[in-house]
Amino acid sequence: xIIAIDVMGGDNAPDSVLKGVGKALNETKSKLLLVGNxxxxxxxxxxxxNKLDRIDIRHTSETIDNDDKPVQAVRRKKDSSMVVxxxxxxxxxxxxxxxxxxxxxxxxxxxxxxxxxxxIDRPALAPIYPTKRGFSLLIDAGANVDCKPRNxxxxxxxxxxxxxxxxxxxxPKVGIVNIGTEExxxxxxxSEAYEILKESNLxxxxxxxxxxxxxxxxxxxxxxxxxxxxxxxxxxxxAMGISTMLKEQLVxxxxxxxxxxxxxNGLKDFKSKLDYTExxxxxxxxxxxxxxxxxxxxxxxxxxxxxxxxxxFARNNVIESIEKEIVRIGADSIE
Amino acid sequence: xIIAIDVMGGDNAPDSVLKGVGKALNETKSKLLLVGNxxxxxxxxxxxxNKLDRIDIRHTSETIDNDDKPVQAVRRKKDSSMVVxxxxxxxxxxxxxxxxxxxxxxxxxxxxxxxxxxxIDRPALAPIYPTKRGFSLLIDAGANVDCKPRNxxxxxxxxxxxxxxxxxxxxPKVGIVNIGTEExxxxxxxSEAYEILKESNLxxxxxxxxxxxxxxxxxxxxxxxxxxxxxxxxxxxxAMGISTMLKEQLVxxxxxxxxxxxxxNGLKDFKSKLDYTExxxxxxxxxxxxxxxxxxxxxxxxxxxxxxxxxxFARNNVIESIEKEIVRIGADSIE
Numbered sequence: 001x002i003i004a005i006d007v008m009g010g011d012n013a014p015d016s017v018l019k020g021v022g023k024a025l026n027e028t029k030s031k032l033l034l035v036g037n038x039x040x041x042x043x044x045x046x047x048x049x050n051k052l053d054r055i056d057i058r059h060t061s062e063t064i065d066n067d068d069k070p071v072q073a074v075r076r077k078k079d080s081s082m083v084v085x086x087x088x089x090x091x092x093x094x095x096x097x098x099x100x101x102x103x104x105x106x107x108x109x110x111x112x113x114x115x116x117x118x119x120i121d122r123p124a125l126a127p128i129y130p131t132k133r134g135f136s137l138l139i140d141a142g143a144n145v146d147c148k149p150r151n152x153x154x155x156x157x158x159x160x161x162x163x164x165x166x167x168x169x170x171x172p173k174v175g176i177v178n179i180g181t182e183e184x185x186x187x188x189x190x191s192e193a194y195e196i197l198k199e200s201n202l203x204x205x206x207x208x209x210x211x212x213x214x215x216x217x218x219x220x221x222x223x224x225x226x227x228x229x230x231x232x233x234x235x236x237x238x239a240m241g242i243s244t245m246l247k248e249q250l251v252x253x254x255x256x257x258x259x260x261x262x263x264x265n266g267l268k269d270f271k272s273k274l275d276y277t278e279x280x281x282x283x284x285x286x287x288x289x290x291x292x293x294x295x296x297x298x299x300x301x302x303x304x305x306x307x308x309x310x311x312x313f314a315r316n317n318v319i320e321s322i323e324k325e326i327v328r329i330g331a332d333s334i335e
Numbered sequence: 336x337i338i339a340i341d342v343m344g345g346d347n348a349p350d351s352v353l354k355g356v357g358k359a360l361n362e363t364k365s366k367l368l369l370v371g372n373x374x375x376x377x378x379x380x381x382x383x384x385n386k387l388d389r390i391d392i393r394h395t396s397e398t399i400d401n402d403d404k405p406v407q408a409v410r411r412k413k414d415s416s417m418v419v420x421x422x423x424x425x426x427x428x429x430x431x432x433x434x435x436x437x438x439x440x441x442x443x444x445x446x447x448x449x450x451x452x453x454x455i456d457r458p459a460l461a462p463i464y465p466t467k468r469g470f471s472l473l474i475d476a477g478a479n480v481d482c483k484p485r486n487x488x489x490x491x492x493x494x495x496x497x498x499x500x501x502x503x504x505x506x507p508k509v510g511i512v513n514i515g516t517e518e519x520x521x522x523x524x525x526s527e528a529y530e531i532l533k534e535s536n537l538x539x540x541x542x543x544x545x546x547x548x549x550x551x552x553x554x555x556x557x558x559x560x561x562x563x564x565x566x567x568x569x570x571x572x573x574a575m576g577i578s579t580m581l582k583e584q585l586v587x588x589x590x591x592x593x594x595x596x597x598x599x600n601g602l603k604d605f606k607s608k609l610d611y612t613e614x615x616x617x618x619x620x621x622x623x624x625x626x627x628x629x630x631x632x633x634x635x636x637x638x639x640x641x642x643x644x645x646x647x648f649a650r651n652n653v654i655e656s657i658e659k660e661i662v663r664i665g666a667d668s669i670e
Contacts, residue, residue, distance in 0.1 A: 132576055142514055145521055145522035146522045146523055179477055179560070187481045187559075187561050188481055190561075209568050210564070210566075210569035210572060211569065211572040212572060213572055214569075214572045214575070214576035215576060224522075225514075226521065226522050226562070227562060229514040229545070230545040230562055230565060230566065231565065231569060233514075233545040233546035234548060234549075234566060234569055234573075235573050236546050237545060237550070238573040238574060239573060239577060240549070241466075241467055242573075244467065245467065
């Protein structure tokens with residue numbers, strides 16, 4: 001199996017990406033195809049990697065930046081590391097693509113180059129959401145800001161299959177984010193989606209309130225991409241806010257300062273629980289290939305984990321399972 | 336000025352409500368009209384209140400419960416404490432209504448009995464959101480789950496006026512919750528609302544990301560009621576989750592336990608910052624009277640603060656200012 005890595009994408013590229021590749025060689029079995037500027041890669045790769053026999057380079061001359069407009073970038077920068085990697089995925093020359101680059105461009109590029117699974121109207125981004133119990137999958141986290149009820153069913157199906165096939169969750173519990181738990185609650189979108197999910201053969205447990213998300217009340221958190229994006233970013237903001245306030249409190253006087261030092265390890269354990277880099281990125285579900293969007297500010301560990309999960313994603317028939325399920329429920333004929 | 340208090344509404348009613356009334360007598364100047372079961376009120380009121388000359392009782396025979404359906408409850412329970420209080424507000428026999436009861440019923444009752452301000456399509460709930468800097472106003476927090484762009488303008492106007500008139504915020508900064516800060520981002524609702532708010536004479540600073548809400552980036556956080564409800568409840572859930580995880584970490588070993596004891600006061604300061612009871616409830620903005628929805632699980636302090644802010648709300652011409660602004664922008668002719 002060959003995994004293509006967009007070496008030029010991400011805030012800390014290409015350094016963190018190459019470091020991550022070095023780490024990933026120890027925890028994966030695939031060949032890693034480094035897509036990017038050959039000169040830069042060759043200069044640094046031996047610093048970080050000791051298993052050069054499992055590495056190949058595909059030179060590209062362009063880079064998509066964070067402020068590039070997605071559609072334009074994908075259309076014009078044909079020799080960019082991201083577009084070339086996606087083209088190779090389309091031709092099945094590689095089995096997965098990992099990129100920490102421009103999210104919009106990766107979504108657009110995946111749709112235009114790799115294409116949707118038949119019957120999937122809206123591919124979605126599905127990051128891991130760390131919870132008290134472990135983790136949930138949040139789908140959609142921002143790929144689709146205006147959704148139809150049917151899209152939420154797609155999200156629920158794809159999320160369930162990914163959790164089962166990649167993260168070994170048995171019969172994932174699915175819930176729709178709503179303003180109350182009773183049937184009939186919420187806006188038009190979610191109340192109609194409830195009716196559809198109720199009839200599905202997913203492990204649908206009904207509506208969940210945002211208050212219960214951090215406790216891990218369900219495995220698949222289903223929502224439209226606008227709400228999902230708010231959930232993801234607000235969680236980050238609240239956690240950061242609390243952490244800052246705690247720090248301020250802790251340095252308020254000397255005794256507390258001592259206490260704070262003592263607590264350092266405790267806080268470290270706690271932080272690692274909330275650490276997104278553990279799961280290394282979000283799969284883009286619904287396109288005909290394994291695409292993993294690593295966080296823009298990914299460090300080496302995040303890249304390493306993204307590659308690791310990308311390998312499992314490609315190996316464990318996620319896409320085939322989604323295709324089969326879509327055919328089974330007869331949604332492959334919907335245009 | 337007379338303020339009507341729904342003594343029977345709330346998870347801890349009537350006890351916490353009466354206790355709160357007792358405290359409020361020391362911090363307000365208005366007469367407090369206690370609406371509810373006279374027998375119960377008379378039995379307990381002297382326990383909690385020492386200024387009985389500023390208290391009146393209006394006996395009612397019914398109570399709206401939390402699981403009552405809003406519209407049915409308001410129509411059928413005509414002699415309930417909530418409905419009677421709202422009727423008195425309509426007739427201007429009282430200047431404000433405070434209730435910790437069934438939120439849906441209070442919204443419906445306010446619309447049906449008190450009525451909308453001319454030109455306001457959708458009244459909205461506007462709780463205080465505690466931030467690092469102090470507080471913001473979140474509008475709408477759940478009254479309207481499906482909104483039109485025009486409604487977000489109404490929310491922004493009403494929120495700004497409330498902050499100026501009641502909480503003395505000068506030229507409140509207004510932001511729309513979105514998935515990115517650039518103009519044109521987001522779903523249909525918010526991208527169209529952006530265009531409308533840009534043309535208004537509010538202190539509109541543009542889109543804000545959910546990540547920046549806890550830092551207090553704006554004074555008025557504008558969103559539809561579905562998103563607002565998710566923001567409010569998720570904040571609560573994340574804060575609770577972090578607090579639980581910290582506690583678990585803290586008791587993990589003896590040294591940390593000692594440290595935790597030392598930190599107790601620090602954590603207390605921090606908790607009070609996140610304390611919703613400080614602001615005592617959410618004004619319902621857009622109806623022709625001062626209605627304050629106190630949290631269902633309000634304690635005496637929350638009720639006291641709700642009464643206090645209810646008094647300022649009624650005294651400081653919030654409704655008149657909203658009416659004037661709606662006429663000024665010509666929205667009073669929109670049906």
